[in-house]
Amino acid sequence: MKYNIALIHGDGIGPEVVNEAVHVLDTVAKKFGHEFCYTPLLAGGCAIDQKGECLPQETIDACKKADAVLLGAVGGWKWDTLPGDKRPERALLGLRKELGLFANIRPALLFDALAEACPLKAEIVEGGLDLVVVRELTGGIYFGERGTKETSMGPAAYDVEQYAEEEVRRIAVTAFDMAMKRNKKVTSVDKANVLESSRLWRRVVTETAKNYPEVTLEHLYIDNAAMQLVRNPKQFDVIVTGNIFGDILSDEASMITGSIGMLPSASLAAGNFGMYEPVHGSAPDIAGQDKANPMATILSAAMMLRYTFGLSKEADAIENAVKAVLAKGYRTPDIYTEGMTLVGTKEAGSLVCAEI
Amino acid sequence: MKYNIALIHGDGIGPEVVNEAVHVLDTVAKKFGHEFCYTPLLAGGCAIDQKGECLPQETIDACKKADAVLLGAVGGWKWDTLPGDKRPERALLGLRKELGLFANIRPALLFDALAEACPLKAEIVEGGLDLVVVRELTGGIYFGERGTKETSMGPAAYDVEQYAEEEVRRIAVTAFDMAMKRNKKVTSVDKANVLESSRLWRRVVTETAKNYPEVTLEHLYIDNAAMQLVRNPKQFDVIVTGNIFGDILSDEASMITGSIGMLPSASLAAGNFGMYEPVHGSAPDIAGQDKANPMATILSAAMMLRYTFGLSKEADAIENAVKAVLAKGYRTPDIYTEGMTLVGTKEAGSLVCAEI
Ligand SMILES: [Mg+2]
Ligand SMILES: [Mg+2]
Structure with a gap:
């Protein structure tokens, strides 16, 4: 089946982590015979820079036409001096309101391999x-x-x-x-x-x-x-x-x-429509350095498959792949501990793909 | 100096734990040359039973005349079927309002000897x-x-x-x-x-x-x-x-x-007036069995000395005595662990007195 996904890469590490989630979604599509079509959209600081407002009307319209929205993160130091109602974070409030997202779903999961961080x-x-x-x-x-x-x-x-x-x-x-x-x-x-x-x-x-x-x-x-x-x-x-x-x-x-950087979230509307995003923020300090942990966004994509598309087998496949990568000792810098294998954002994404 | 203390024993284990706090206060009085005068007052379930209301006017008046209030605990199963505004717990709201207690002070302390419970x-x-x-x-x-x-x-x-x-x-x-x-x-x-x-x-x-x-x-x-x-x-x-x-x-x-049963609290008005009580409740299941832990009420009495009477040396003496009793391994049933010495409410109070 064909699914239309609005992609809001956002700011900071947003683009990097969304790219890895897309990489994983494409792997799922191939393996399970689905088609995921992506529409990249602007929201947050990058939208302020390019369009003069954090949530352009065309972004809202395109989100409404999509089956679901996958979002990285918005905001950063660069826009911190703007008045409250002009900040990138306002885009999230706007999206919730415009898309009727009345239910926020936040799983709190202890990953066996990361239990020490609890x-x-x-x-x-x-x-x-x-x-x-x-x-x-x-x-x-x-x-x-x-x-x-x-x-x-x-x-x-x-x-x-x-x-x-x-x-x-x-x-x-x-x-x-x-x-x-x-x-x-x-x-x-x-x-x-x-x-x-x-x-x-x-x-x-x-x-x-x-x-x-x-x-x-x-x-x-x-x-x-x-x-x-x-x-x-x-x-x-x-x-x-x-x-x-x-x-x-x-x-x-x-x-x-103990693993807040690993946690996904969903915001759901009536029916099956939803917006999916990691719990963590845009982490501008490590943006563009291949250091970000893409797992929370990858797990948000899994929630999208489960809740909006009803593809629970496929969601299970992603979640199990993430667990397998952790079990093998691969860690991005934020969750690295001695004796583990340090990997970057892209490699972490590829490792998940390989397990699917 | 002479200090007037309104005593509200209350319900459940309230009377037992207040008695031990009085025992400790009397020991402090003797050692440091003070005079503590007590006025026992009704509030809570026992006031409902004896006076038909949880907070009789005479209790309010007497509290206002006192220098400070020491309270055990109010409430219990017996009065749980009463409508919300008739319940024993209402006495606390009434006392806060009538006595102008706008500041609630809740220390969160880790007792070395009980660190395992954290x-x-x-x-x-x-x-x-x-x-x-x-x-x-x-x-x-x-x-x-x-x-x-x-x-x-x-x-x-x-x-x-x-x-x-x-x-x-x-x-x-x-x-x-x-x-x-x-x-x-x-x-x-x-x-x-x-x-x-x-x-x-x-x-x-x-x-x-x-x-x-x-x-x-x-x-x-x-x-x-x-x-x-x-x-x-x-x-x-x-x-x-x-x-x-x-x-x-x-x-x-x-x-x-990890030791919520050990924690005291104070509710202060403008000036030095205050009401002091343990954080724990009335525990009707163990009332009258010499099983209650009196430490939170004893520590509440110490707060009273410190905040309302300005007697910090005396407050220190109580707090150090409580720590000494714990360090020697004495435990009421609620905090008992293997290898410690089990004691009842009265013995726990006497042990604190002995350390002052
Ligand atoms: Mg929050
Ligand atoms: Mg509370």
């Missing part, structure tokens, strides 16, 4: 760690009304956390659907003992659970969830939560794996 | 861990306007995060004052890249810092702070943040020590 004691993560944070991405306090007002304690500023039933229901469905394909457990995180919006959240998630009798649903308060991730992360399968709580927990969960 | 790898916490989270306690989204409304995505619920300049300034002053007595570093945590209230927070904290030229001020976003606590907690001295972020970070920081 900051938690070995006995806590024994047998591996494999959880997914499903974060609502277009609602909540990050997108609520905000402003300033006068109070008896002087000038004040406010932001509104708000969730509507439909917003909660669709992200809950995403989480339960995912749990059905995994270990059938959903942990919903809120602060329902205090917040009105959290009580609505909990009620809608609980209602949604009735359609998934096989899935175990658990509720945790955000403060307790932040503790449990450190104390016993293996208790989790799918964590579903709102935008700000998800921001905090997905980053904490990534850090717990 | 969930982080030894190399990450090598040389110890000693940070304090200063959390704003009476503002922000936990106390903001809340409600429901209709939206295009169905019924919605909202909560307002709001901070006024004066609210931020007074908690910032608390944090900087504390840093001056410690390692002269303050990390302010917000989400200023997105939230208007966080931008005000950051501005006021930065202004306040000008009065503390010796203190290094650093700003972190909440998602990054949640990661850094796991990756490298030793970078922190004093963390200052708003109510909800502080709720999350203080619990995460406590968990990282």
